[in-house]
Amino acid sequence: MKNNKTPGTDTPKTQDGAYRPGLEGVICNRSSISYIDGEKGTLEYRGINIADLTEHSNFEECVYLLLYSHLPSERELNQFKTFLAKSRHLSTPIREAITRFPVGMHPIIALQTATALFQGEDFYADDVSSSTHNMRRAISIISKIPTILAAFDRHRNGEEPIPPRSQYTHAENLLYMLTGSPPKPEQARVFDKSLILHLEHTMNASTFTTRVIGSTQASIYSAISGAIGALSGSLHGGANEKVIRMLYSIGHQDNVEPFVEEKLGSGSKIMGIGHRIYKIKDPRATILQNFIPKLLETTSGEEIKTLYKIAIKLEEIVNKNLGHKNLYPNVDFYSGIVYECLGIPSDLFTSIFAIARIVGWSAHWLEQVNANRIFRPTQQYIGDHNRQYISLDER
Amino acid sequence: MKNNKTPGTDTPKTQDGAYRPGLEGVICNRSSISYIDGEKGTLEYRGINIADLTEHSNFEECVYLLLYSHLPSERELNQFKTFLAKSRHLSTPIREAITRFPVGMHPIIALQTATALFQGEDFYADDVSSSTHNMRRAISIISKIPTILAAFDRHRNGEEPIPPRSQYTHAENLLYMLTGSPPKPEQARVFDKSLILHLEHTMNASTFTTRVIGSTQASIYSAISGAIGALSGSLHGGANEKVIRMLYSIGHQDNVEPFVEEKLGSGSKIMGIGHRIYKIKDPRATILQNFIPKLLETTSGEEIKTLYKIAIKLEEIVNKNLGHKNLYPNVDFYSGIVYECLGIPSDLFTSIFAIARIVGWSAHWLEQVNANRIFRPTQQYIGDHNRQYISLDER
Numbered sequence: 078m079k080n081n082k083t084p085g086t087d088t089p090k091t092q093d094g095a096y097r098p099g100l101e102g103v104i105c106n107r108s109s110i111s112y113i114d115g116e117k118g119t120l121e122y123r124g125i126n127i128a129d130l131t132e133h134s135n136f137e138e139c140v141y142l143l144l145y146s147h148l149p150s151e152r153e154l155n156q157f158k159t160f161l162a163k164s165r166h167l168s169t170p171i172r173e174a175i176t177r178f179p180v181g182m183h184p185i186i187a188l189q190t191a192t193a194l195f196q197g198e199d200f201y202a203d204d205v206s207s208s209t210h211n212m213r214r215a216i217s218i219i220s221k222i223p224t225i226l227a228a229f230d231r232h233r234n235g236e237e238p239i240p241p242r243s244q245y246t247h248a249e250n251l252l253y254m255l256t257g258s259p260p261k262p263e264q265a266r267v268f269d270k271s272l273i274l275h276l277e278h279t280m281n282a283s284t285f286t287t288r289v290i291g292s293t294q295a296s297i298y299s300a301i302s303g304a305i306g307a308l309s310g311s312l313h314g315g316a317n318e319k320v321i322r323m324l325y326s327i328g329h330q331d332n333v334e335p336f337v338e339e340k341l342g343s344g345s346k347i348m349g350i351g352h353r354i355y356k357i358k359d360p361r362a363t364i365l366q367n368f369i370p371k372l373l374e375t376t377s378g379e380e381i382k383t384l385y386k387i388a389i390k391l392e393e394i395v396n397k398n399l400g401h402k403n404l405y406p407n408v409d410f411y412s413g414i415v416y417e418c419l420g421i422p423s424d425l426f427t428s429i430f431a432i433a434r435i436v437g438w439s440a441h442w443l444e445q446v447n448a449n450r451i452f453r454p455t456q457q458y459i460g461d462h463n464r465q466y467i468s469l470d471e472r
Numbered sequence: 473m474k475n476n477k478t479p480g481t482d483t484p485k486t487q488d489g490a491y492r493p494g495l496e497g498v499i500c501n502r503s504s505i506s507y508i509d510g511e512k513g514t515l516e517y518r519g520i521n522i523a524d525l526t527e528h529s530n531f532e533e534c535v536y537l538l539l540y541s542h543l544p545s546e547r548e549l550n551q552f553k554t555f556l557a558k559s560r561h562l563s564t565p566i567r568e569a570i571t572r573f574p575v576g577m578h579p580i581i582a583l584q585t586a587t588a589l590f591q592g593e594d595f596y597a598d599d600v601s602s603s604t605h606n607m608r609r610a611i612s613i614i615s616k617i618p619t620i621l622a623a624f625d626r627h628r629n630g631e632e633p634i635p636p637r638s639q640y641t642h643a644e645n646l647l648y649m650l651t652g653s654p655p656k657p658e659q660a661r662v663f664d665k666s667l668i669l670h671l672e673h674t675m676n677a678s679t680f681t682t683r684v685i686g687s688t689q690a691s692i693y694s695a696i697s698g699a700i701g702a703l704s705g706s707l708h709g710g711a712n713e714k715v716i717r718m719l720y721s722i723g724h725q726d727n728v729e730p731f732v733e734e735k736l737g738s739g740s741k742i743m744g745i746g747h748r749i750y751k752i753k754d755p756r757a758t759i760l761q762n763f764i765p766k767l768l769e770t771t772s773g774e775e776i777k778t779l780y781k782i783a784i785k786l787e788e789i790v791n792k793n794l795g796h797k798n799l800y801p802n803v804d805f806y807s808g809i810v811y812e813c814l815g816i817p818s819d820l821f822t823s824i825f826a827i828a829r830i831v832g833w834s835a836h837w838l839e840q841v842n843a844n845r846i847f848r849p850t851q852q853y854i855g856d857h858n859r860q861y862i863s864l865d866e867r
Contacts, residue, residue: 096499099687100849103498104491109855124859133861146855150867174572179565179592189694190588193701196581197574203706280851282688286698289684292494293677293705299584303681303698306588310688311598312846353848451707453748454495456675460504460541464519466528472545 164220165241187229202296215439227254277437321413349410361408559615560636588697597691610834622649672832716808744805756803
């Protein structure tokens with residue numbers, strides 16, 4: 078298992094100018110969207126602790142907060158909710174294009190592809206000079222992306238898409254479009270809060286991608302599409318899917334101890350454990366975990382209850398063995414179990430992540446285009462010089 | 473007009489660790505693919521000067537050189553050409569998906585979208601551990617991207633796509649698929665060399681995007697799709713299209729002097745002039761310019777001859793006025809005129825750029841996955857802390 082090497086907060090202690098692979102510790106932008114204190118284990122959106130937000134707020138209000146940087150008044154919130162709900166429908170061309178996507182494609186790539194297609198419906202997409210238009214674009218794409226995911230999931234299963242319902246909240250509507258049934262209140266409540274926990278998380282490869290593409294003044298559709306592509310990578314999104322597979326493969330809580338011993342012995346990673354910034358337990362993991370006991374009551378499956386027992390046992394053993402190395406469960410450790418309880422297929426987990434994180438990407442895109450400088454770093458050349466061109470017959 | 477602020481080569485002189493907007497001067501990777509000496513005005517691919525390559529080599533050979541880092545033997549080259557030519561066809565699902573793309577979409581976004589779709593046809597796209605598979609993916613996508621562009625261009629014009637012909641070279645085949653006529657030899661020759669000049673150019677926003685997305689172990693399709701998105705931005709690709717519009721708007725060579733005076737007076741930029749790295753004339757501009765007189769003989773249009781006269785005059789006036797500021801024509805200054813001579817619609821210029829640059833992106837993707845570290849820079853937080861959550865009725 079690899080130890081974290083980055084400092085405990087996301088503001089670096091030193092920056093000596095040496096080449097840092099992966100730009101680790103290099104400041105790439107200034108931002109007021111979110112902040113992590115890795116020592117204390119806290120995450121703030123626009124300065125407000127996410128523990129308070131998941132306790133008291135809801136998805137729609139948190140999206141408003143991240144995009145506009147203040148909590149909405151009642152009137153602002155109602156207007157915002159209406160716009161978000163009314164924008165859910167896809168146009169016929171986009172819906173038809175989705176029905177032509179290869180069914181074997183990973184759902185996250187369907188999201189990447191369809192997001193780029195929206196450029197075709199926004200005639201002025203290449204003009205990012207209007208803050209009003211930019212905000213409207215962001216809200217529209219946040220609203221539509223669950224409809225894309227549900228439409229593609231139905232398409233690959235040979236089923237007709239279920240049209241969105243504007244009377245539902247964002248979380249309720251997505252569960253409804255995926256399953257075709259009205260969501261149970263407790264499931265919708267937890268899903269809403271789980272989305273809040275995934276909205277934004279400072280600088281990471283996908284958020285950075287949004288800013289790099291956005292810095293060329295490409296459209297928001299190109300920037301978000303690229304970010305989804307980055308999230309699709311197995312080193313970035315997708316960890317929650319792997320956690321679930323790991324828990325299934327362990328099979329029973331009695332197998333946890335030998336599993337951990339084997340992992341430690343071979344020096345390999347335990348999925349969902351450790352985070353480059355948090356030095357104590359990821360606050361999002363703590364919050365998610367607290368949802369699970371009540372959520373389990375909404376499902377009849379015994380298998381998922383076993384998974385949860387395995388996870389609890391795994392955390393206990395890991396704490397005992399690795400706590401001194403600052404290795405604790407991260408958000409992915411419990412989010413997969415939550416999604417399993419909600420009946421979401423595991424190959425949609427990364428896409429669910431994208432449906433939440435698109436809010437953070439949008440906020441970063443707005444911040445980037447508002448004070449833009451194109452990203453053009455440099456490289457160190459390590460090849461030869463002055464090689465001669467030798468003609469084909471002399472090679 | 474803004475002066476260049478970066479050093480004359482792409483290896484920075486100093487790196488003091490301060491926050492650099494746009495990561496200017498920050499080393500983001502090590503590479504042996506290409507090298508620019510901005511003082512001398514030279515560009516090398518794998519150590520070989522592009523002046524030699526455009527003089528003696530051809531597109532297929534240069535692609536081989538960039539991907540494999542050596543010039544091919546006759547046998548290697550023949551095998552490579554065959555694979556590149558045989559891979560041009562699109563599958564029925566991809567062709568059908570393209571016929572569903574909104575016709576008003578910019579062609580470069582059609583490329584971004586369709587490139588991501590290829591993931592659906594590569595069942596192991598998320599496994600980037602095999603160098604052999606990775607190379608095959610790169611060659612296949614380089615081969616297919618002109619077919620996508622031509623298919624979309626025909627689709628938006630309400631026409632059936634023209635299937636690729638494997639007996640043509642890459643350059644000949646693209647001209648053929650766009651126009652439906654066998655290309656004139658001089659036009660194919662210049663187009664081939666013009667593609668060579670655009671294959672690769674060290675670190676820039678789109679190449680950087682390829683590496684950032686690729687660093688998450690996302691598929692090559694996701695990485696290249698994102699790079700195309702970055703290229704679509706008006707601050708990155710698209711300058712050659714703008715040069716042509718500028719030359720048309722000047723209208724006559726007698727209008728050049730007042731045009732430059734007005735631009736200088738208002739402190740605004742002249743399209744196609746100046747480059748952040750080159751301190752003298754961009755070597756690619758010099759080479760392209762030399763092609764034009766002979767190429768003009770292949771076209772009957774008087775308008776395009778006028779455009780060329782305007783360009784020559786503009787370069788002369790700019791040299792006189794701005795030469796002391798190291799502001800000279802860059803590659804985009806003459807490439808648009810070349811494409812106009814070839815009968816390519818101006819809104820395809822950025823896509824033609826992508827069709828060449830995908831080779832450099834592929835080489836960088838291969839280099840990145842071969843010695844990977846995920847890009848996760850940091851940010852400087854400039855917002856508030858410890859803001860209280862105020863409930864809706866108290867706001």
